[in-house]
Amino acid sequence: MCNIFASQDPATYACETRAIRLHGHCTSIRLESAFWRILERIAAAEGSSVTRFLVTLHDEVLARRGEIGNFASLLRVTCLLWLENQDRHAAEVAARSLQAA
Incomplete structure (x- = not known):
């Protein structure tokens, strides 16, 4: 039953730490x-680097909520939401591009 999940490469769930700079402050995720x-x-769909995307997301969440309790968890859920809503995201990116033109 779980072959597709149990047979995955352990590298897919190995943890990786990356350093990013959020408004002059170094942090690691x-x-x-x-x-x-x-x-x-x-980030590629946004036409951005991963770092730039993370900074933008961080700033937008702060503007809406005033705080971010757990940024790593927010990023994991962001990934899941994107996987479930790729068409909607593509439409939003296209709409932003039209507005910018």
Whole structure:
């Protein structure tokens, strides 16, 4: 029953720590490799680097909520939401591009 999940490469769930700079402050984020790959895909769809995407997301969440309790968890759920809503995201990116033109 769980062959597709049980047979995955352990590298996909190995943790990877990346350092990023948020408004001049260095911080590190530890996520499983699979999540970093999804974040790379999201950033590419946005026409951005992963770091730039993370900074933008961080700023937008702060503006809406005033705080971020657990940024790594927010990033994991962001990946899941993107996987479930890729068409909607593509439409939003396209709409932003039209507005910018």
